[in-house]
Amino acid sequence: MKEVPDAIVCEGCDAVYRRTPLRPREASHCARCGTELDRHAGDQGARVLPLTVASLILFAIANLFPIVEIELRGLSSQTTLAGAVIVLTGEGMSVVALLVLATTILFPLLQLCILFYLLVPMARERRPAGFGVLVRILQSLRPWGMIEVFLLGVLVAIVKLSSLAQVVAGPALWGFMGLTVLLTAVLSFNPRTFWEMAFEPRPGQKA
Ligand SMILES: [Zn+2]
Incomplete structure (x- = not known):
């Protein structure tokens, strides 16, 4: 029933990661190339x-x-x-x-x-x-x-x-x-x- 996919693909190097829940003002980065993978949703909307x-x-x-x-x-x-x-x-x-x-x-x-x-x-x-x-x-x-x-x-x-x-x-x-x-x-x-x-x-x- 949840429509959010559990995988994130790095836009920089195509590495695949499992999505982890983020706290406000948190962002995740690719371990291989450093590209930003994800950012807390509420923060993005407010910005x-x-x-x-x-x-x-x-x-x-x-x-x-x-x-x-x-x-x-x-x-x-x-x-x-x-x-x-x-x-x-x-x-x-x-x-x-x-x-x-x-x-x-x-x-x-x-x-x-x-x-x-x-x-x-x-x-x-x-x-x-x-x-x-x-x-x-x-x-x-x-x-x-x-x-x-x-x-x-x-x-x-x-x-x-x-x-x-x-x-x-x-x-x-x-x-x-x-x-x-x-x-x-x-x-x-x-x-x-x-x-x-x-x-x-x-x-x-x-x-
Ligand atoms: Zn990457």
């Missing part, structure tokens, strides 16, 4: 929620302010990343536009919103509706939420647009830089932790 909120705020700043100035047919205009994606589509680069749209806007926003939706009630020991489905969506999105993919998307957009556009050194650019740092921390949170938070009793947790 990730404020980072998720901050990421959502920076995400809004990064996407609502213009990030590029585009010159088309003699007219110069400033546009947001979403606006730049529309320009890329118009210039016949729809595959690039889709890649940029998915990796820099859709996937991170979806992940942040699901995390927020799950973490807020769980901080009060409540399980939100659709819990299982949403955790599975998070797990399947995880490879796409990796910071390298996010950076690649931003980089591809800037390089592809460089002939048409100039990057605006404004709030959106700083927003993206800050978001890169925050997403690194947020995405280190493994969605499987949700199962532990939901199924394991958490003694010592404040009511």
Whole structure:
């Protein structure tokens, strides 16, 4: 009936360990290569929620302010990343536009919103509706939420647009830089932790 698997596979060297219950503020490491294997579930959730909120705020700043100035047919205009994606589509680069749209806007926003939706009630020991489905969506999105993919998307957009556009050194650019740092921390949170938070009793947790 417990859905938490008893084995942990090291992400660094594929060594297999038996999962041991951890106390708050405890983490386990691989004996062979030192990679972190596991961390107390409640600690991770408590750490990730404020980072998720901050990421959502920076995400809004990064996407609502213009990030590029585009010159088309003699007219110069400033546009947001979403606006730049529309320009890329118009210039016949729809595959690039889709890649940029998915990796820099859709996937991170979806992940942040699901995390927020799950973490807020769980901080009060409540399980939100659709819990299982949403955790599975998070797990399947995880490879796409990796910071390298996010950076690649931003980089591809800037390089592809460089002939048409100039990057605006404004709030959106700083927003993206800050978001890169925050997403690194947020995405280190493994969605499987949700199962532990939901199924394991958490003694010592404040009511
Ligand atoms: Zn290892």
